[in-house]
Amino acid sequence: MSYVKGLKCRICGASYEVEPLAICEECFGPLEVDYDYEAIRGNLKKADLDTRSRTMWRYREFLPLDGEPTVGLHSGGTPLVRADRLARAIGVREVHLKNDAVSHPTLSFKDRVVAVALSKAREFGFKAVGCASTGNLANSVAANASASGLPAYILIPHNLERSKVLGTQIFGANVVPVRGNYDDVNRLCSEIAGRHRIAFVNVNLRPFYGEGSKTFGYEIAEALGWQLPDAVVVPMAGGSLITKIYKAFRELEQIGFVEPAQTKFFGAQATGCNPIAAAVKAGTRDITPVKPDTIAKSLAIGNPADGYFATGVIGETGGWSEDASDAEIVESIRLLAETEGVFTETAGGTTLAVARKLIAQGRLDPDSRIVIAITGNGLKTQDALSLDELEPIEPRLAAFEEFVSGVTLAA
Amino acid sequence: MSRTVIIPTPLRRFTDGVETVAVEGGTIRDVFDHLETRFPGIRARLCEENGDLRRFINVYVDGEDIRFLDRLDTAVGEKAEISIVPAIAGG
Numbered sequence: 001m002s003y004v005k006g007l008k009c010r011i012c013g014a015s016y017e018v019e020p021l022a023i024c025e026e027c028f029g030p031l032e033v034d035y036d037y038e039a040i041r042g043n044l045k046k047a048d049l050d051t052r053s054r055t056m057w058r059y060r061e062f063l064p065l066d067g068e069p070t071v072g073l074h075s076g077g078t079p080l081v082r083a084d085r086l087a088r089a090i091g092v093r094e095v096h097l098k099n100d101a102v103s104h105p106t107l108s109f110k111d112r113v114v115a116v117a118l119s120k121a122r123e124f125g126f127k128a129v130g131c132a133s134t135g136n137l138a139n140s141v142a143a144n145a146s147a148s149g150l151p152a153y154i155l156i157p158h159n160l161e162r163s164k165v166l167g168t169q170i171f172g173a174n175v176v177p178v179r180g181n182y183d184d185v186n187r188l189c190s191e192i193a194g195r196h197r198i199a200f201v202n203v204n205l206r207p208f209y210g211e212g213s214k215t216f217g218y219e220i221a222e223a224l225g226w227q228l229p230d231a232v233v234v235p236m237a238g239g240s241l242i243t244k245i246y247k248a249f250r251e252l253e254q255i256g257f258v259e260p261a262q263t264k265f266f267g268a269q270a271t272g273c274n275p276i277a278a279a280v281k282a283g284t285r286d287i288t289p290v291k292p293d294t295i296a297k298s299l300a301i302g303n304p305a306d307g308y309f310a311t312g313v314i315g316e317t318g319g320w321s322e323d324a325s326d327a328e329i330v331e332s333i334r335l336l337a338e339t340e341g342v343f344t345e346t347a348g349g350t351t352l353a354v355a356r357k358l359i360a361q362g363r364l365d366p367d368s369r370i371v372i373a374i375t376g377n378g379l380k381t382q383d384a385l386s387l388d389e390l391e392p393i394e395p396r397l398a399a400f401e402e403f404v405s406g407v408t409l410a411a
Numbered sequence: 412m413s414r415t416v417i418i419p420t421p422l423r424r425f426t427d428g429v430e431t432v433a434v435e436g437g438t439i440r441d442v443f444d445h446l447e448t449r450f451p452g453i454r455a456r457l458c459e460e461n462g463d464l465r466r467f468i469n470v471y472v473d474g475e476d477i478r479f480l481d482r483l484d485t486a487v488g489e490k491a492e493i494s495i496v497p498a499i500a501g502g
Contacts, residue, residue, distance in 0.1 A: 011466075011467070022497070022499075023419075023420075023421050023467075023497040024421070025421045025424070025456075026456070027456075027465060027467075028421065028456065028465050028466075028467045028468050028497050028498075029466075029467055030467065030498070110502075131502055132499065132502050133502040134501075134502060136502075137501075137502035138502075180474070182502070183476070184474060186496075186499045186502075187469070187471060187474070187494055187496045189499070190419065190496045190497065190499055191417060191494065191496070193420075194417075194419060194420045194430065195430065201502075202499060202500040202501065202502045203499055203500075206499065206500045209500065210500060237501040237502075238499075238500050238501020238502070239501065240500055240501055286466070288478070289476060289478055289479070291479075301501050303469065303476065303498070304501065305467070305498035305499050305500050305501065306500065306501070308466060308467075
């Protein structure tokens, strides 16, 4: 059964029926799904989860479907990795990685939002789906659409990483590269959605889509034994994920699954695209858009739609926001790989680089329990890295020993 | 061809469902005045009471966000295409 009461404007509070609608007709504010938390509190017990699979759907009471999910049944359930070697390297007591780099099926947290959005698109009776994307969402919509037998229209900026384009085309999607940046693509998608009946997951299905991100937060709390961390560090592109993790924590408090806690929310951006971080540093909630120029292409959204809400969450929880240069991003991708064996994409490098900066600034308490959000996989953004060229050796023992000379081998 | 405005879905109830409207006006502010004359009530959806553009609306002239130009005073050429687009999620 569904606990959804309807849609509600996040700005003026106007109410709407459940329909494929994202924008308030009164004030243009974004619409959000409104739930009956009293009913959830009455009906859902922690023990109910014991028999459910380790996927995002174990929290289905908090997701806006009328029936059972039909798309992305195996998404979510990624590990929360205690990262002690990384903790030592960056000088903190306890840090955990919420690792969506291993998300099924397309190796980013976007699988969560797409599972909800496409399941909802089917409930609404859409026959075609699509998205505007910086890459990860493109991969996920294309994969899940093919598995559902739905045609997909994927609009992307023309200069995306090759592997993200290939990782979309392979699923047989209609890939449409657009001359322009993500914000241009977004504008075009909005105009297409106004004319054609296509379920654009992050345009006309945005209120439902965004709810999938909450499962990232529920999983963190459950993996910590139903406790909330002291701090989370989250990458920000459009700014939605950080607000949805916040919402997830508040929901768990509301139904009594966790004790109320003052988790601080920290937002990470790249210096080449830092409109939200800049607003936080300037002490305002209002975003001044920028023209992105960064290797962190999955974060390259110059006009972040949820920026106003992201700055709100950061300010309200006593967090902060910083940005990292391309060189710092690459260095942190390597540090994470070399300390924890986790290969993250540029967004993950950004998040770790910003966490280190916040520790150095004294804003992130090194004695607190910190969770770093790793939202995507490094195999997709190899273009951003250049490692040493390797010279082959002859297949002889002497050649190997010469190769490792100077290196101490274990006896 | 004259200046045109692409009306977003949430505002089409003001334009009888019409999607593209030919308009007059040398700046965005003038264009909004023109729209208000033809479709009374539409400006209050676009602008706050103090006249500023509402927070979650993006306006583009030939694809360029007016916040990178002169905001409401941005000049509108005779063949300009003006888009009014709600803010959209990341991806």
